[in-house]
Amino acid sequence: MSPNRICLPLGMALVLGLVLSCLVSPIRGTCNVCNAANNLTCYSATQMQACQVGVLATASPAACPDGYVCVSASSGVLCQPKGEATSDCQECNKCDSSQTFACTGTDSFALCLGTSTVQDSTGTCAEGYVCNVNDTQICGLPADGVMPTCSYADGTTTSTTSSTTSTTATTASTPSTSSASSYCKAVQKQGNYAVGNDASTTCRQYIACSLVSGSWVGKTYTCPGSMYFSRASGLCVTSLPSTCSTSGSSTTSTTVAPTTSNPDAYCQAMKAQGYYPVGTVASTTCHQYIYCFLLSGVWNGQMYTCPGNLYYNSASRTCVAALPSTCSSTVASLTLNGILLD
Ligand SMILES: *[C@@H]1O[C@H](CO)[C@@H](O)[C@H](O)[C@H]1NC(C)=O
């Protein structure tokens, strides 16, 4: 047994301050997965948390000592010296083996488009679902044993600092809607809230705030189809609310907003030759793709549909028989270079 490896059963470490040595076996890059050997999980690269197998842990995380990282080994979750071990909770923002997507937060992801790097893309999981890099449907339910690949600590590092400043400023300034969770932490009231006044973009979105295990969480949603969010009713409606401004798009119709139904505008946003995905609806847009090309200095796009019942796979950039993970019903929304893939 190595004397400089310590094993910290949470209760003992906290109550008795005991430091025990123990054997360590090769690690798995898991995060938030309860280790049955000692009912602990890595909450972040440097924090552990008490847990029950198959249940998303809610206990307060405890930090490893300085210079130690959290590792889930066959002997249980423990803190190991930083230089000797690779901690868990390291797979956030890393593309999956098929280079389709990477989890970017506990309930968000981004496309990788067949590369090993995260693209300018924002995907969200359906309500209650979490992003797991090993899940073939991208997002899964903790109740089904699917735990988030990213640490909850990653998403709160920025809002922890901002919440300390906002505690003094909440009454003075309106919280920004750019981060749904920090917005909800500032608002501290359950409900649906408007995002902005731009008729073509932010008027279609809303932030849903709820209290989960004692902390405020927020998610940004887009109304289905071409509906708008009504501040008055807190619901998605078909008529354009009076607070939504169409200035700019109403004066001229020559510039069309880039959407996947406008391949030329879509490709002007992509600015790179190649094949791109169109949407996330298994029965329709998942069969389509857009080819972008430069012609006389202008980006052009051509929409195609895969033959037969084949689907377009954004990672392999080919038509395939298997339903791509981006077309799963566990995915709530997806954008690429700011364009909504419906
Ligand atoms: C872990 O928790 C389960 C119940 O959730 C319990 O049956 C088991 O004995 C615990 N294991 C350890 C090592 O504490």
Ligand SMILES: *[C@@H]1O[C@H](CO)[C@@H](O)[C@H](O)[C@H]1NC(C)=O
């Ligand atoms: C999850 O996926 C990553 C990257 O594709 C891989 O390295 C890792 O072994 C997988 N983990 C499990 C538990 O399958």
